[in-house]
Amino acid sequence: MIRLVRPTEEQKEQAVEFRQEFFDHGGFVINGSELFDKTEDYIEWCRSIDANTKEETVNPNWVITDTFFAVDDQDRIVGIIDLRHTLNDFLKDLGHCGYSVRPLERRKGFATEMLRQLLEAAKKAGINELYLSVEKKNEPSVKTITRNGGVYERSFEIDGEQADIYRIALSE
Numbered sequence: 251m252i253r254l255v256r257p258t259e260e261q262k263e264q265a266v267e268f269r270q271e272f273f274d275h276g277g278f279v280i281n282g283s284e285l286f287d288k289t290e291d292y293i294e295w296c297r298s299i300d301a302n303t304k305e306e307t308v309n310p311n312w313v314i315t316d317t318f319f320a321v322d323d324q325d326r327i328v329g330i331i332d333l334r335h336t337l338n339d340f341l342k343d344l345g346h347c348g349y350s351v352r353p354l355e356r357r358k359g360f361a362t363e364m365l366r367q368l369l370e371a372a373k374k375a376g377i378n379e380l381y382l383s384v385e386k387k388n389e390p391s392v393k394t395i396t397r398n399g400g401v402y403e404r405s406f407e408i409d410g411e412q413a414d415i416y417r418i419a420l421s422e
Contacts, residue, residue, distance in 0.1 A: 282348030
């Protein structure tokens with residue numbers, strides 16, 4: 251079982267190890283990480299993602315966003331996921347949420363459970379529907395989205411890749 255927790259400064263060593271695993275396996279982008287893959291200063295990253303949770307302090311180039319690590323029963327970080335409360339013009343093709351599971355923990359159902367728990371957080375935040383984008387060739391992510399109620403909406407192209415937008419209704 252996993253649970254979603256907000257990143258803390260105390261998780262620095264483990265978080266850096268989590269990020270390095272992506273790099274060691276040829277990954278350069280950690281989806282849902284609010285640019286954790288682009289920063290060298292973990293403490294500053296924690297401060298930035300905390301600021302982005304509040305309207306008064308959100309970066310003017312961002313939208314209010316909640317970022318969570320997914321941790322297992324031993325508090326080991328197995329994934330990361332974010333929830334963007336609104337979509338701006340830049341995000342309309344990227345969606346409300348991004349997520350990644352560390353390379354050595356994939357195909358164990360973590361992404362599906364992470365998204366399920368994030369949907370609960372979105373409901374509590376008063377969000378009625380989420381839009382998620384996924385590259386057509388990313389079959390595991392398509393399955394994660396559809397297992398959580400995602401319904402195909404439309405296709406688009408990003409960086410030369412074909413991608414789809416799925417909608418998940420949260421109202422009961």
